[in-house]
Amino acid sequence: MRCKFCNVEVDCKTHICPLCHEKLTTDENDEKLLPAFPPKTAKTERKKHTHFTLTNVYLAASTIIFLVCIAVNFGLHQPTKWCWMVGAILLYGFLTMRNTVLSSSSAWIKAFWQIVMISLIMWLAQVVFDDIMTDTYWLLDLALPIIIMLSVLTLGIISCALVRRNKALLYDTLFLSLIGFLPIIFYAVGLVQKVLASAICAGFCAAVIACVVIFARKEIVDEMERRLHW
Amino acid sequence: MSEKKAKWLRLDNSAKIFPMMADKQNQNLFNIFVRLNESVDKEVLQRALEITIKRFPSMNVMLKRGVFWFYFEEHGGKPRVYDADPLVMKKISSSNCGGFCFRISCFENVIFADFFHAVTDGTGAAEFVKSLLFTYFTLKGYSVDGEQKVMTVGSPVNPREYEDSFLTNYKKKKIKDLTISSLKGKKSYRISGIRFDNAGKGVINMYTPAKQFVKVCREHNCTVTEMIGALFMLSVYETKIKPESLPPQDIQLFVPINLRKIFPSVTLRNFSLFSRIGVTASDDMTLESLTSTIHECLRRDTQKEVLSDKISTTVYAEKFLPMRILPLFLKRVIFKISNLFFGKNKKTATFSSVGVVALPESFKPYIKDMGFGITANNACPVTITAATAYDTMCINFTRTITDTEIEKRFARYLTDFGIELKVTSNFWEVDDDALQIL
């Protein structure tokens, strides 16, 4: 096929000139021509305009739920403002989806954000339900060490299960375990009153670190070398 | 990567910047497309890919995030051959390419190989594609011979193939002796036009007999690179700058230079720097004046001492202590901010002249033609690449704007010289409905 306006041969299956878009005159040899690129389909076009992603649907639904809760909570003049808890949990769901499920960050960073988010929700619960929960010390004395221990335990179990496939998880567990000493530091500076849970948490994390170092020293050194190269 | 050592690689000096610059839509990509004389057998190509990748340890990697830098870790899995996506040079992410930094896909008789620049440059990619073709043809039962031009699967892997040649060619210099200014650009004209939605790109390939082109270049006393660069600059001026009667504008081309031709290196990773070719666009520009300007710029920028200085500067920047100890996420923030303020409007277009791809004669019956393309983005809406395989030169235009005026003007120059042109396109600028009806 030739474009008489551009004076060029068109070397792919088409009816218009790639340069000037004028209609081409065809002859019988053109049957053999193949398209040079996969055709632009309606599907490729449609993909651009998709607004119904999982994230958007979740955001829309949770905004509606949250607004309804505010209306009910404030409309009925209820003394306990539980709607803020609903909002926090919906936000937690969104952040978990974005930063834990769909994120490509390291496992220990994901776990760290989970600890931070769950702790904040607990703190908010304390603020919202302060008429029922009069003692505020449970947050740092009990909740934080338990959350950290559970996170380390979860990550530890996952890394043991997947150790053959992904040795990097051991490094993540090691890193996360370091956070386990935070409650005992809080105790040292006087933020924590009852030491028991904090001490157990520190002991547990120390044991995890010891296990990782004893059983996977080589893997840890390798992983440190590649991740910390500078 | 020896068996005993941990299987990972640092990114080479120029690769370090690419993952940091990547955002949701833009990524430094380039591709190689090979049109065969018959339809591609996807299953055979899949087997060929699985075999070939073992010969290229520097390609068999996945990009990982460290505390201070990105790094490559050996990929345990198998790469897949995909059906070519209508979206040209679609972003390569860990999810859509199985964690590899390249994508092999096919459509009808075309094999597309897209590469993320962090993993290799054009030369390294071409070696990989040649080896893949060799394996593919062998599996198909064709009698092909590497003719010492192909890194065949059985050939031994030279550890120098995955060295960082910037480091091996780096000479320690004092900061005051370095020419940081040579890496900075001037404000230049940015090609205007209506952009495609999303990541859409338009591609036009022009195939021309290399001998005819070389003959015309001889008549004008210039090289192929100089001729294409000059004609491109003229086309930009006549279709974009002149009609809008803009005040004097600088046209600046960003030209990659293959350092392997100047420094001893067999690396398959990045080993190229760039030259900037700039002219102030005006009616006084002629083909002769432009070719001589390009000649002068390239002569200046390909001198060994100049390049050695540039290598030292880039390596110095990488080894600069505050830079090294900055955590990766802060590095990314700084790069993005500095790019926002200083990176814009520093080039009009990227122009890469690959030259002749050394393909074995025994491949000739099976290959129709071959070309290279570089991704375009908002900062650089048009790229142009020229490569020759056997007797056919492929000039590729990739753009993010809808109109094809520059290409049309460029083609007119060539046909006026009496050069035969064969043109193909992905017709991204044409509506779906219009394509169906016509």
Ligand SMILES: [Zn+2]
């Ligand atoms: Zn035409």
